[in-house]
Amino acid sequence: MTSATQATTPALLVLEDGRAFRGRAYGAVGETFGEAVFATGMTGYQETLTDPSYHRQVVVMTAPHVGNTGVNDEDPESARIWVAGYVVRDPARVPSNWRSVRSLDQELTAQGVVGISGVDTRALTRHLRERGAMRAGIFSGPALADEPTLLARVRAAPRMTGADLAPEVATAEPYLVPALGRKRFTVAAVDLGIKGMTPHRMAERGIDVHVLPATATLDEVYAVSPDGVFFSNGPGDPAAAAHPVELMRGVLDRRTPLFGICFGNQILGRALGFGTFKLKYGHRGINQPVKDLATGRVEVTAHNHGFAVDAPLDRDSDTPHGRTRVSHVCLNDNVVEGLRLLDRPAFSVQYHPEAAAGPHDAAYLFDRFVSLMEGERA
Incomplete structure (x- = not known):
């Protein structure tokens, strides 16, 4: 036509x-x-x-x-x-x-x-x-x-609540995105719906990125001898994503540097024992204001999520994996936009620091991940 x-x-x-x-x-x-x-x-x-x-x-x-x-x-x-x-x-x-x-x-x-x-x-x-x-x-x-x-x-169509969709969009086979220039680190990236620019941003920082299926086991993650583990964005209800939650708990137990974005932030929340809930209409676009609670800096960020983590904003939380702090909030509605563990090398954000279409205010988060891996290596 x-x-x-x-x-x-x-x-x-x-x-x-x-x-x-x-x-x-x-x-x-x-x-x-x-x-x-x-x-x-x-x-x-x-x-x-x-x-x-x-x-x-x-x-x-x-x-x-x-x-x-x-x-x-x-x-x-x-x-x-x-x-x-x-x-x-x-x-x-x-x-x-x-x-x-x-x-x-x-x-x-x-x-x-x-x-x-x-x-x-x-x-x-x-x-x-x-x-x-x-x-x-x-x-x-x-x-x-x-x-x-x-x-x-x-x-009669299916609802988004209760939908486990990451396996439907993730890679079926592992693949490697090699470091650009000198290799400094190896990262195992669990693909829950990863965007192509994300491993590229890590490769720019000298990281070999092994992208693994959403169904990857803990043994398969550590088979690549990672210096860090990354959990990507993706679709669906985090409450239905039982396997990624258990996988992340295994990574936390080993105290490997960990970074999650978007769906990965929700998976970290559930791995720590927090609940998640469906937002009324979600955050989607490239103009969402987020405040870093540690610095007071406001970032304009790219979002795509319909669910959020239910964690207290006014205090640190004791979890099975140590003390956890909400690190970022959305200025439009006070939704949790980031988590940081105080006793282990792990953090996450609800937005997209790779932001291929812009803005690039949050690109420093990849450098923070590198710093975590440098600290563990030292």
């Missing part, structure tokens, strides 16, 4: 609470289901689409104009688009960028991603903020079924 045909093909977005938005097909024509969430970045849509953390989510872009810079082959964070569906207001008619090799709608069509355009994404975002993230379906084609029938199908 050509772009011109898609632009006139009717499409319908149906939310599980019964609200519906009409528009036009964008990308593949068909149907899809997922959790409707909104992302606030004005740029970086290619990195968003290919972030495995968005698996089974219908992403609403709050920026009104999407697709202006087209698609290139250098910026993807993984080998495919992971979003379940895509919602935009005004798609670019013609991409304009010297790096562009094809248009965004061509890429969505080629990968079978069902989207919808012409939607009032401001109204949709306000609705999701008020009612919370919820299941949704996008339906397109010349003959759409009646809304009650489509609504029933949306309500």
